[in-house]
Amino acid sequence: MGQHSLEVRSGERFEFGKNWAKFLGALNEERIAQAQKSLSEWLEADTLQERTFLDIGSGSGLFSLAARRLGARVHSFDYDPNSVNCTRELKRRYLPGDARWTIE
Numbered sequence: 001m002g003q004h005s006l007e008v009r010s011g012e013r014f015e016f017g018k019n020w021a022k023f024l025g026a027l028n029e030e031r032i033a034q035a036q037k038s039l040s041e042w043l044e045a046d047t048l049q050e051r052t053f054l055d056i057g058s059g060s061g062l063f064s065l066a067a068r069r070l071g072a073r074v075h076s077f078d079y080d081p082n083s084v085n086c087t088r089e090l091k092r093r094y095l096p097g098d099a100r101w102t103i104e
Contacts, residue, residue, distance in 0.1 A: 023060050024086055032094075036066040048072035058103070061087030065094055068101050077104040 040046060053067035058076035064087060068074045076087050087103050095101060 024089060027060075027062070027090075032062070032065060032069075035062050036069055039063055039066045040070060045070070055087075057083075058087045059083050061090040061103075064101065064103075065090050068095060068098065072100075074101045075104075076101070 045051075047070055048067055049071035051072045053064070053072035053074045055061075055064040055067070055074065055076040058064050058078045060083070061076060064074045064076040078084050078087065084103060091098065091101055091103060
């Protein structure tokens with residue numbers, strides 16, 4: 001049993017990724033566009049070309065996807081294996097095989 005599983009069993013850690021998996025069922029282009037707009041406004045940039053976006057605790061992967069669509073090279077990672085799987089699923093759905101988006 002891995003460290004993450006032990007921490008979940010002992011009550012030290014919540015499995016956020018299970019909630020993110022449900023979220024993916026309701027995700028659509030409108031929500032992705034909203035995330036992209038939100039990220040663009042927050043970073044005060046219309047494009048992220050020639051930039052790297054580090055998504056620490058990527059969760060669902062939504063903002064990683066938004067950053068990638070804005071042109072950034074993206075590196076996403078999360079401690080929760082279910083969250084990592086959600087981020088991988090978003091990449092599989094929207095940018096399969098994209099070498100400029102790595103996930104751990």
